[in-house]
Amino acid sequence: MKILLLHSDYIEYEVKKKTKFAEPFDGKGERVNEALVVFVSVEKGDSEDTALKAVEEIRDVAGKVNAERIVLYPYAHLSSNLADPETAVKLLKFMEKELSSDFEVHRSPFGWYKAFKISCKGHPLSELSREIKGEDIEVTQALK
């Protein structure tokens, strides 16, 4: 699993068009202010265990930047080794549920073309990425 975490003034998205993997979604989109936006690529081999490790990373960063709202945003472009869509949606829902005990969690729908606007704050912790593998969490090179 790869995640990119952007501490943001806001994110706003609007669904535009389904792909063949679109999960059912009735809304048009939403705007969330003052959020930690987490772009997520679920990868082949990821399990609930991987997802739990990602949740711990998200909790950690949210604590450091003082974010009360999390937006989980499925993002295929962080990996060239993506999980199948069923697994991706299952793990995204699992992460949503896990994080919901401590945060206001929003999740954008999987498998839709979406327009989006985001405003990233720009402080040193406002853009972080993590690669989470079975047993390891790899801090990407940019952060070493």
Next chain:
Amino acid sequence: MKILLLHSDYIEYEVKKKTKFAEPFDGKGERVNEALVVFVSVEKGDSEDTALKAVEEIRDVAGKVNAERIVLYPYAHLSSNLADPETAVKLLKFMEKELSSDFEVHRSPFGWYKAFKISCKGHPLSELSREIKGEDIEVTQALK
């Protein structure tokens, strides 16, 4: 080299803080409207040859979405195998120069923490990614 191409209504950025790899930059930032924004991770082993292949990909996408303005935005979070900063800056400048024959090209400075706002259009070609290796261009799985 990994690139993420977002066809955008606008991007706006403001430099916030230097890292130890910051390239000299006197400005505060800028706003570019109606642009193909290209987030770039230069990777170990990338050469001018790799950069030229990336330029061809960028030209191709810009043609398809009818973009006249390109923003090259260095982005460390697309790879965990980054080139050294000197090589990265050298290849980004090379790409800027190559693209300048056909486009209005903007390049945001390397090695700065930056706040940014972006508005991605959301049509099917408005978010694409490419992985460019020596001889190959890998279309990321999301696009297959």
